[in-house]
Amino acid sequence: xxxxxxxxxxxxxxxxxxxxxxxxxxxxxxxxxxxxxxxxxxxxxxxxxxxxxxxxxxxxxxxxxxxxxxxxxxxxxxxxxxxxxxxxxxxxxxxxxxxxxxxxxxxxxxxxxxxxxxxxxxxxxxxxxxxxxxxxxxxxxxxxxxxxxxxxxxxxxxxxxxxxxxxxxxxxxxxxxxxxxxxxxxxxxxxxxxxxxxxxxxxxxxxxxxxxxxxxxxxxxxxxxxxxxxxxxxxxxxxxxxxxxxxxxxxxxxxxxxxxxxxxxxxxxxxxxxxxxxxxxxxxxxxxxxxxxxxxxxxxxxxxxxxxxxxxxxxxxxxxxxxxxxxxxxxxxx
Amino acid sequence: xxxxxxxxxxxxxxxxxxxxxxxxxxxxxxxxxxxxxxxxxxxxxxxxxxxxxxxxxxxxxxxxxxxxxxxxxxxxxxxxxxxxxxxxxxxxxxxxxxxxxxxxxxxxxxxxxxxxxxxxxxxxxxxxxxxxxxxxxxxxxxxxxxxxxxxxxxxxxxxxxxxxxxxxxxxxxxxxxxxxxxxxxxxxxxxxxxxxxxxxxxxxxxxxxxxxxxxxxxxxxxxxxxxxxxxxxxxxxxxxxxxxxxxxxxxxxxxxxxxxxxxxxxxxxxxxxxxxxxxxxxxxxxxxxxxxxxxxxxxxxxxxxxxxxxxxxxxxxxxxxxxxxxxxxxxxxxxxxxxxxxxxxxxxxxxxxxxxxxxxxxxxxx
Numbered sequence: 177x178x179x180x181x182x183x184x185x186x187x188x189x190x191x192x193x194x195x196x197x198x199x200x201x202x203x204x205x206x207x208x209x210x211x212x213x214x215x216x217x218x219x220x221x222x223x224x225x226x227x228x229x230x231x232x233x234x235x236x237x238x239x240x241x242x243x244x245x246x247x248x249x250x251x252x253x254x255x256x257x258x259x260x261x262x263x264x265x266x267x268x269x270x271x272x273x274x275x276x277x278x279x280x281x282x283x284x285x286x287x288x289x290x291x292x293x294x295x296x297x298x299x300x301x302x303x304x305x306x307x308x309x310x311x312x313x314x315x316x317x318x319x320x321x322x323x324x325x326x327x328x329x330x331x332x333x334x335x336x337x338x339x340x341x342x343x344x345x346x347x348x349x350x351x352x353x354x355x356x357x358x359x360x361x362x363x364x365x366x367x368x369x370x371x372x373x374x375x376x377x378x379x380x381x382x383x384x385x386x387x388x389x390x391x392x393x394x395x396x397x398x399x400x401x402x403x404x405x406x407x408x409x410x411x412x413x414x415x416x417x418x419x420x421x422x423x424x425x426x427x428x429x430x431x432x433x434x435x436x437x438x439x440x441x442x443x444x445x446x447x448x449x450x451x452x453x454x455x456x457x458x459x460x461x462x463x464x465x466x467x468x469x470x471x472x473x474x475x476x477x478x479x480x481x482x483x484x485x486x487x488x489x490x491x492x493x494x495x496x497x498x499x500x501x502x503x504x505x506x507x508x509x510x
Numbered sequence: 511x512x513x514x515x516x517x518x519x520x521x522x523x524x525x526x527x528x529x530x531x532x533x534x535x536x537x538x539x540x541x542x543x544x545x546x547x548x549x550x551x552x553x554x555x556x557x558x559x560x561x562x563x564x565x566x567x568x569x570x571x572x573x574x575x576x577x578x579x580x581x582x583x584x585x586x587x588x589x590x591x592x593x594x595x596x597x598x599x600x601x602x603x604x605x606x607x608x609x610x611x612x613x614x615x616x617x618x619x620x621x622x623x624x625x626x627x628x629x630x631x632x633x634x635x636x637x638x639x640x641x642x643x644x645x646x647x648x649x650x651x652x653x654x655x656x657x658x659x660x661x662x663x664x665x666x667x668x669x670x671x672x673x674x675x676x677x678x679x680x681x682x683x684x685x686x687x688x689x690x691x692x693x694x695x696x697x698x699x700x701x702x703x704x705x706x707x708x709x710x711x712x713x714x715x716x717x718x719x720x721x722x723x724x725x726x727x728x729x730x731x732x733x734x735x736x737x738x739x740x741x742x743x744x745x746x747x748x749x750x751x752x753x754x755x756x757x758x759x760x761x762x763x764x765x766x767x768x769x770x771x772x773x774x775x776x777x778x779x780x781x782x783x784x785x786x787x788x789x790x791x792x793x794x795x796x797x798x799x800x801x802x803x804x805x806x807x808x809x810x811x812x813x814x815x816x817x818x819x820x821x822x823x824x825x826x827x828x829x830x831x832x833x834x835x836x837x838x839x840x841x842x843x844x845x846x847x848x849x850x851x852x853x854x855x856x857x858x859x860x861x862x863x864x865x866x867x868x869x870x871x872x873x874x875x876x
Contacts, residue, residue, distance in 0.1 A: 250536075250537070251539060251624045251626075253537070253559050253626050257536065280662070281662070284747055285559075285560060285706075285747060285748060286730075286732075286746050287731055288626065288731070289627070289629075319749060320748050320749070
């Protein structure tokens, strides 16, 4: 079972929640916002557990009392979870009005056995418009003894009227050093691997176990390879390298490659202009980045950076990956 | 755990709890029924968290213990078995084995520890209530419970119990039903609570179907009704009930007395051409007669007149014919008394036979 103190790298958010918990009953609506996988839902559950717990110490649930055990086994009657689902013939995950009506109906009752009721809506930014509108009144004045926690990655996808009715708690990416520490201490990774994973996961512990990590590591090293050889690449070679990505199956891969290139070029520029090492996005590659940066001029890197952004936009208009990459590689060759 | 029970008895018990089982909820265990066996017999408990039903029944218990199995499947099995004894046993492997004659079943179980407990309550604090009286009060008010799910506090009946009287109120914002009974109720201090419509239906069922005295107790967030060996726990609706006393007219300067039977027939006739959405008809009360008019727009008009006994100035008022017919059905009796103030203030109908019963309808603009 997760305690608030086990949440890594979200000190501000955890502190805010602990102090609301301390003031007696933290009734009302909360909105946890931040990037994917940084611990919003885990924090919501850890905090909810502490609110139900009979023996919580400083916002940390005890893990052994009745309510804690019930939450762990998913049988706490006063904890309501709402998640986006694919409903009917729709194609995308959504929280629709029937989810909201159901939740409002549940919250209309007094708690079954606990002191309060908690509703966690993980993915509130996937509420559709009718659902959001139906939820406004409940958020404005939650029924007695009710805590509502919404989590959202994309604040812009929420109605402003929803955001304004909630207390916003911000979550950020976990700092690199903290992430490395977590991967080594808690996940038993070797230091070298931990450094790579920490950089590639971009401070998101939730991403560590996903398949995307391997793909990202691989793509990043391909991107690094492209950059380190870009200056010597003969023109013919450029075409060969670029054509590797020109397949329908590689559509996402090209976009991922562009993302990696952007971050690497950004880091190279940072190294070149004398930024501190802890400002790098790819901290584990600091030495390689420094070496690669030597081969390009500042102006060249700046142009490459702009070009990568242009390519990303052009990709949305379906420019062919071959063309996009060829252009970019030729630019770097200069 | 192991016991033997008569099939017909067991089926009745299982049928009773089907209504409070939650099949598609977030907690799979709520689709189950908890059976506990001790020396005196078995206890069967099911809950959907909003309502819980627990009953004790006689059984031949060989060994004590408890188990939870899917309520619907157990019911279906028992229903299909011939009328004889059923043997139920929980094995060490956690399977529940049911046998009757040559038929054998084995059912998956979920740990009874995970089953929500029946709300704790102090047996000695239960307060006696006349079941027949409460059933009658519910019948006379539940028609006015709101169906509109956006105002959840109105989706239930409001109970107000004091040491000397008990009141039941229901309203949907357009009409209100109020019934009051005097008596000595063993509550220390006045208590109020809102019981959801579904729970009201379940309560009505156990009042009419189960023998024995009715008792109740409000305990924290629940109210518990006990009838014979059956216990119904109802989770209360959160929130404040509107101040209904504001709606009940304190005085009236226009009072009509009329035959309930004539009124009801005239209403039915005129309502045939009333607007299909609003069901509105216009009633004009004057010294000797009541004129009922409906204007169905393109379809046509209807008009009827019945003799009444009326005190006050002549008044024309627009009312929902269906609401009036509902009220006449609830009031019963030969004579109905209608109190009015003006075109827009609430209209109150009563019967001399039951002074504790008030039916209030909000008029519509004509």
